[in-house]
Amino acid sequence: MPYEFYGKATPYCGKALWEILGNLKNHGVGRIVVRNQFKRYPEPSWYRILKVEGLSPEGRIQACPPVIELDEVRRVRALVDSVFRGTYRGQEWLAWPTFKPDFNLIPKEEEEAYTKVKAGELPKSFEFSSILPTHGEFPPLLRELLIRDLKAQGTYNGEEPMLPISFKNPVRVAQEGEAPTVRITPGLGTPVCPRLYDNIKKN
Amino acid sequence: MLRSGKTLLKKSAFVIGLDSVSSPQNAVCIQPSRGLRPRKPAYSGIAKTKLFRIPKQTVHPPDEAKEMQRIANHYRLYIRSISDYFVQVNRSHAVGSQEAGKEVEKREAEWQDCLMRNKQWNDSIALSRNERLLKERTNKQEEISQRILDEAKQQELRLQAIEEIVRIEKENSKSYITPENIDQAIAEALESKRDFNYAIDLKGYKFVGRYVDATGCEDLPDVEESDEDSLPSLFQSAPVSSS
Numbered sequence: 001m002p003y004e005f006y007g008k009a010t011p012y013c014g015k016a017l018w019e020i021l022g023n024l025k026n027h028g029v030g031r032i033v034v035r036n037q038f039k040r041y042p043e044p045s046w047y048r049i050l051k052v053e054g055l056s057p058e059g060r061i062q063a064c065p066p067v068i069e070l071d072e073v074r075r076v077r078a079l080v081d082s083v084f085r086g087t088y089r090g091q092e093w094l095a096w097p098t099f100k101p102d103f104n105l106i107p108k109e110e111e112e113a114y115t116k117v118k119a120g121e122l123p124k125s126f127e128f129s130s131i132l133p134t135h136g137e138f139p140p141l142l143r144e145l146l147i148r149d150l151k152a153q154g155t156y157n158g159e160e161p162m163l164p165i166s167f168k169n170p171v172r173v174a175q176e177g178e179a180p181t182v183r184i185t186p187g188l189g190t191p192v193c194p195r196l197y198d199n200i201k202k203n
Numbered sequence: 204m205l206r207s208g209k210t211l212l213k214k215s216a217f218v219i220g221l222d223s224v225s226s227p228q229n230a231v232c233i234q235p236s237r238g239l240r241p242r243k244p245a246y247s248g249i250a251k252t253k254l255f256r257i258p259k260q261t262v263h264p265p266d267e268a269k270e271m272q273r274i275a276n277h278y279r280l281y282i283r284s285i286s287d288y289f290v291q292v293n294r295s296h297a298v299g300s301q302e303a304g305k306e307v308e309k310r311e312a313e314w315q316d317c318l319m320r321n322k323q324w325n326d327s328i329a330l331s332r333n334e335r336l337l338k339e340r341t342n343k344q345e346e347i348s349q350r351i352l353d354e355a356k357q358q359e360l361r362l363q364a365i366e367e368i369v370r371i372e373k374e375n376s377k378s379y380i381t382p383e384n385i386d387q388a389i390a391e392a393l394e395s396k397r398d399f400n401y402a403i404d405l406k407g408y409k410f411v412g413r414y415v416d417a418t419g420c421e422d423l424p425d426v427e428e429s430d431e432d433s434l435p436s437l438f439q440s441a442p443v444s445s446s
Binding site: 192 | 255256258260266269273277281284287291
């Protein structure tokens with residue numbers, strides 16, 4: 001009888017990391033493991049295993065009787081060469097996501113085809129594509145209000161008030177004496193998909 | 204009760220007199236508790252009609268998805284930046300005001316007072332602690348010297364006991380059987396007969412149990428053969444098991 005799945009589709013597909021590494025010689029050191037979730041990007045994302053360690057329960061709060069959570073048992077600590085979206089992101093310790101049943105092992109003969117680099121090599125390191133400014137323009141109405149306030153205080157010297165941008169993700173921000181390559185403005189910007197704006201009439 | 208909250212509040216506002224103060228267009232906030240809308244409890248699970256429903260996931264064309272992502276990112280970046288900016292401005296206003304300055308001074312004074320009192324407390328405790336530690340140290344030294352003396356005394360006693368044992372052993376060793384006098388010892392043992400086959404009653408009389416004549420030779424009576432079945436069960440031979 002064929003199975004029929006219903007409900008929300010799971011984003012995970014594969015095994016937990018230890019389920020793969022525990023069955024390999026030398027705990028899979030040198031092998032290539034991928035996260036299924038990262039397969040949605042066109043560039044390959046993968047990990048090369050460098051070292052594998054068990055996780056001891058000593059660091060955790062001890063209860064009596066000891067509570068052994070399934071996720072904790074499934075977890076392992078692995079030092080990996082991390083490649084995300086085709087660029088090398090340095091070595092990192094994988095520990096937290098290792099319980100997720102989302103890891104797939106790449107067979108040895110398919111490694112070069114998958115990673116698109118020669119065996120034992122790494123792709124080029126990640127670099128930020130653009131240098132971002134520390135300040136952006138205010139939205140038009142807010143800008144007018146601020147200028148009005150400054151004028152009322154008598155401190156307006158004709159300079160444009162600038163909004164300090166608070167970035168959340170790690171980005172390359174322009175240092176002193178460095179010119180940013182992009183401007184941050186409140187407008188629509190350059191659309192990726194211009195056909196969505198074809199019917200807009202501009203006066 | 205919750206559904207009637209609005210009317211109740213209206214009534215209470217009327218009783219207080221707020222109704223007459225404020226116009227109906229600009230009335231007091233009579234919005235009932237929004238977060239307490241009666242709902243199904245979480246433990247009731249998924250409704251039967253919704254149990255096997257497969258929610259359809261919207262799939263956008265890749266370029267449209269990318270565009271939406273870009274616009275959303277830009278929007279979030281701007282909103283975060285503007286709210287942070289206003290927080291900063293508000294904070295600087297608050298810091299600059301006179302009341303805020305007073306509050307800061309008050310807190311600082313309180314903190315300094317706390318620090319001073321803590322220091323005083325620490326000093327007084329340190330004084331008593333040093334006294335106690337000195338006392339403990341001298342006590343410990345005395346105890347250690349006493350224990351050394353006791354140990355020496357014990358060692359002396361132990362040596363004496365050992366010497367006593369050695370002396371007794373030396374005395375005893377005179378009667379030991381050695382390779383030199385083994386033949387003599389055997390001859391002596393063969394010569395001296397001992398008969399341990401006797402009983403002693405409560406008064407200490409010795410009854411020699413063996414049949415011996417005046418010369419010391421055995422003189423056993425004739426054995427009377429008796430039927431085994433007539434003997435008490437203790438003296439009967441064990442029954443042979445069938446298995």
